[in-house]
Amino acid sequence: MLTLVWVIFTLFALLWTGAAALLAQSLQWGVAAVQSGAAAAEGRDLASVPLPPWLVESVDPAWLEPLREAAGWMLTLARDALPYLGPAADWLSLGVWLVWGLGMLFLLLVALSLHLLVRGIAGRTRDEPGQLGPPAA
Secondary structure (H helix, E strand, C coil): CHHHHHHHHHHHHHHHHHHHHHHHHHHHHHHHHHHHCHHHHHHHHHHHCCCCHHHHHHCCHHHHHHHHHHHHHHHHHHHHCHHHHHHHHHHHHHHHHHHHHHHHHHHHHHHHHHHHHHHHHHHHHHHCCCCCCCCCC
């Protein structure tokens, strides 16, 4: 049972680390795209991109038009914030890793608590006669 606790902790730690790394890299990529002007060009071209046929059949295109306009507006705002994005990217990446560290600390505390709980339950059942476990000698 103790092995299961630590295997689950390891899996969650790997998932948490992968998500943090993906988010940090995505932030760096997004800031680089906005600073190079590629995102602003994409924002202008966003209105001309045709919707996929399966989406047109299942959702009214009039509902999707405000989403397109909002995405273009957000990219325009991002272009206007270019002078601030360089330093902000470093701080955002640092923030991602600080949150990752707090999350890992929380996962470790949960795993240690479960470890002690399982050990305590297993020790109690062996020491008490009439309980589950090998007979007392």
